[in-house]
Amino acid sequence: MRLRTLARRALRNRTHPTVAVGVGLAATQVANIATTTWLHRSLAHNAVTFDPRVVKVYDLIIRCSTGMEPNEWAAVHQQHHAHSDEAGDPHSPLMDGLATVQFNNVGEYKQAAKTEAVQRRRDLLPATPYEHVKWLSGGRGLIFGIGAAAVLLGPVNGLIVSLVHWPAYIGLSASVNSSHAFYRHETAITQGKASHLLWHFYNRFGYRNYETGEYSSNQRWLAWLTMGEGLHNNHHGKPSSPNFNHKPEELDFGWMVIRWLERRGLATVRNPPITLP
């Protein structure tokens, strides 16, 4: 077979690009489920524990869809709770400016992960199943994830999946961090135009159920897109609660996933869920 024919076959897409866009969006939601139910509610807060088989699947999903180290994420997040909106918070809109938190999410995360305080927290967490597997650690899992998409759907579609999923996942995670926007308007003005505009956006659509010592808010639109993570003020009000939907009109898909796994004996809820009138 001629070389050119071989190359053309290898580069041929195996499905329509719109399918790749759908797969990219689906990958984001799968990564969101693993992030909120496992990284956040289980590893960082111990509000729920999962069957070891589920943990293996979650560990693989996080490594291949985000390239992150699960315990590193949990340690950075614990640092956020210990110093919310004060010196030492890895991503505080009040301290760093809303635009920085919204648009430099990855940079802020990487910087926080290197600090001694976060390293100390990480050392206290037990190893996850694939922590010592070289080809899945240090971001290499992401290369495997992109490679798998390219092999299954064709190289161009693999690229489309990555270009849809990565910005969506990063953008939504950044928005959860940016929901700490309920500080004074005067402060937002001093942060510059982009931050000021974002401040109006989050204050327009957000609300608080808990008067906590930081500036988190609930963003219902974001909760829909992040499997419940957008109910961030509820979470700061009761950090050890396994559910983020504290009022009847609030929706938390992540909590539904936990309940579904619990019914099958694959999850154990460690703290009673919170319900507000």
Ligand SMILES: [Zn+2]
């Ligand atoms: Zn948390």
Ligand SMILES: [Zn+2]
């Ligand atoms: Zn927070």
